Amino acid sequence: MTGFFLHPNSKEEIIDTYEEDIIVTNAAGYIVKASHISGRHYGISAEELLGESVYDLEKKGIFSPAITPLVLRQKKKVVVIQTTTAGQKVLITGMPFFNEAGEVEFVLSYSYEVSELLVIHDYMKELEQEMLLAKGELSLLRKEKLAIDGLTIENRSTRVAYETARNAAPLDVSIVIYGEQGTGKSTMAKVIHKESGRKNGPFIEIDFETMPEAMFERELFGSEFEQTETGLLTLAHGGTLYLKGVDKLPLHLQSKLTQILKERKYTPVGAEIPLPLDVRLISSSETILAEAVSEKAFHPDLYYLLHIVPVHLQPLRERKEDVRTLISTYLEKFSAAHQMVKKLSDDVYFHLCHFDWPGNHGELINVMERLIVQSTSTIITVKDLPPEYRKETGEDFSMFQLEGQSLPHLLESVEMKILRDAQLRYRTTTEMAKVLGISQPSVVRKLKKYSHFE
Structure with a gap:
């Protein structure tokens, strides 16, 4: 506004503005x-x-x-x-x-x-929806950025695990990664190595579950008698040593490993002069090491040397968001690898999303490739599922208890299930709205409504 002065002698002056009333x-x-x-x-x-x-x-x-x-x-x-x-x-x-x-x-x-204000109100609502979409797109971009080398990070627990690992990666401290077989512990270890100060050094894996006890010293330390037998500790010099399945190492061998880690040196078989140990330690375990220590199944000193930063990876049955992304990822990967164009029917998709996957990543990968190569049509249906994974996939409304429930409450239960299934199937509320035949703001409003029931 310009030209507005409350001067006593300017009563008949019109305020010099064309923009405001x-x-x-x-x-x-x-x-x-x-x-x-x-x-x-x-x-x-x-x-x-x-x-x-x-x-x-x-x-x-x-x-x-x-x-x-x-x-x-x-x-x-x-x-x-x-x-x-x-x-x-x-x-x-x-x-x-x-x-x-x-x-x-x-x-x-x-x-x-007031009509002008309504226009402004509508504009603000439209702007709010655009911001909501932008936030969704930004969230997707962030998630895509975090999907590193097969490590899928959609689930909150996985995100927490990755953030813990990423924060500890440059500190050169010992890390223990906990999780069931097939939860991605080795992938997580490689990610930590790539984000550490030793990323240009070697990444050497020692699998204690498969290593014969008799070969323990020769494998780790190498042999002075055989120049071709270089120990894994020597190969890992300046890099990362990944102790896979450290909870599977027998107790008497744990004592030997503890001594090496304490002294930060080792002696090859048949040698007299010890070599310095310069490695960053990452371990994985399917059991909680603190519990193993209390049960006298794990050496306490080794526990204190390894257990500086714990990282926990949950099984796929507790990471439904990760399962959704992995299904889509491997569907595209194996379709491209076998030069096929395959899609999952909705009932198969939902069945796979809700399956517990006791074998975790390995089992899911196996099933997805089997579906791609064995299905005879473009759309993968229930009959294409391996027999052991096949079950009735139709909706079973017997899950809704009729006794003591009003019709509105039952309808809300059905609507909530449909919306949650749609969330698994589609990545954005815009896609959900298109498939469900309602507006995008309605989808957002309903999701917010049912979030209180979680």
Whole structure:
């Protein structure tokens, strides 16, 4: 706004602005200033308003109520809905201007037609939806960025595990990765190595579950007699040593490993001079090592050397979001590998999403490749499932208990299940809305509603 000065000798001056509907009245209720667009709501010009009393205009029905008396009485900002002779609704805001004595000397009011506010409201709602979509897209981009080398990070517990590992990766401290077989422990170990200060060094894996006890020292330390037998500790020098299945190492061999890690040196078989141990240790275990220590099944000193930062990877049965992404990932991967175009029917997709996958990643990968190569049509259906994975996939409404449940409550239960299944199948609320035949804001509203039941 420009040209607005409350000078005593400028009562007939029109406020020099074309952008806002502004009127200024004095303490007696007479209009002393008005912008060029003032009066448009009342069917009169700004010039005709100057010098008029708001009390008289109110009596004539030009508008109702007059805001000046309200501001004078309350001596503060006042907002009212005003009705004009044409029946329009106008939102009026009145602001008091005080003199040195603390009395209201002028009242400045500005107005917006309610229909204009509705347009602004609709615009804000539209903007809100666009922001919601943008947040969704940003979330997807972040998730895609976190899918590193087969490590899928959709589930919250997986995200926490990855963040813990990533924060510890550059610190060169010992890390233990816990999880069932096939939960991605080796992949996590490789990610930690790639994000560490030793990323340019070797990554050497020792699988204690498959290593024969008799070969323990020769495998780890190497042999002075055989120049071709370089120990894994030597190969890992300057890099990362991954102790896979450290909980499977027999107790008497744990003592030998503990001594090596404490002294940070080892001696090859048949040698006299020890070599320095310069490795970063990452271990994996299917059992909680603290419990193994309490049961005297794991050496306590080795536990303290290895267990600096624990990382826990949950099984797939507890990571349904990761399962959804893995199914889509391996469907595309094996379709491309075998030069086929395959899709999953909805019932097969939902069945696979809700399956417990006791074999975790290995089992899921196996099933997905079998489905790709064995199905005879483009759409993979229930009959394509291996017999041991096949079951009735139709909806079973017997899961909804009728006794004591009202029809609205039952309908809400069905709607909630459909929405959650759609969440598994589709990545955005826009896709969900298209498939379900409702608006995207409705999908967002319903998801928010049912989130309270989780």
